[in-house]
Amino acid sequence: MEWRVPLFDPDLGETEIDALSGVIRSKWLTMGALTAEFERHFAERVGCAHALAVNSCTAALHLALMAADIGPGDDVICPSLTFVATANAIRYCGARPIFADVASLDDWNVSRATLEAVVTPATKAIIVMHYAGYPCDMTSICEFASARRLTVVEDAAHAPGANLGGRAVGNWGTFGCFSFFSNKNMTTAEGGMVTTDRDDLILRLRRLRSHGMTTLTLDRHKGHAFSYDVTDLGYNYRMSELNAALGLVQLAELGARNAQRRLLVEHYRSKLTGIPELSAPFESACGESAYHLMPVLLPKGCDRQSVMENLKAAGIQTSIHYRPIDTFTAYQDAGLGPSEHVPLTHEIGERVLTLPLYPALPAVEVDYVLDKLSGSLRAT
């Protein structure tokens, strides 16, 4: 279906085409110099000592938890209002996800209080997720975590370029995990990144990314090494040079594109004040968002399905971020849901509607979307 206003639209052009052609002409397609350059630029951007490029944020989360020695018998707290990969990564390690609620109907992130409410003696780590790009209150969350010696992993899939008081998201926890999937603020088609300041952990992460091997194909190609040992049960989570070439171009544009997103979100917010039935979360947000999504809260009892159908008939694509993870069949079958600790998450899960947002979205189309949405609310 051709949407008049799609939910997202990746910004790709001649620069990306040239970057990809360059890689193909070089004939070195797998992890090499461009991946290393992308890692250096990304680490610098986040202000971390290290960044490790991987083939998804899901892989990034899994590696971070493995490097933190999370395993069977451990509990890891995470939000339920997030993409399922956040909690799946915990289960890959054999650990148990425990769901924490959002702070309020305005602040859709976990908070120190909602983490404290569910912490167990077996809790070893926390994954926070910066919903829609709005930073969690990391000062108080990190205080709580360090008092209890918990590892903090930031799922920053929505939040490249976001910061709190000038300190980048992904730089607060022991690990930051980023996604470059095609609908994120910057894309490499598929891809992800782990950031950390810890010299000991980056070595472990690097080995786990590539089968637990002690040398890389590139080292052997360059004659730096002839063989290798395998010291860990590792994975193949490597990024390719094609992805890294895209990442370098997209990273250079991230600031400008996030600024464009910000203007559109401000436009949405100014128009939303005229529609009393609707509210947008993060009215009182802390820090600078990456403005990844434009969610709104529909009125209680609203028939969301028919609102979405009406918008679809007007050529407007909408989505739901997210159905709470603890309500999914696979989680209930495993005895991990439903959770009684996340009532606000359940309410948001029923009332949230995500509206179109991408840097090239014309402001007049924002007006069109809100016009059709408020019309549909009055009719249903």
Ligand SMILES: *Cc1c(COP(=O)(O)O)cnc(C)c1O
């Ligand atoms: C997209 C996303 C992921 C997964 O990213 P992939 O790169 O697709 O593995 C994880 N967490 C959140 C919050 C996401 O939005």
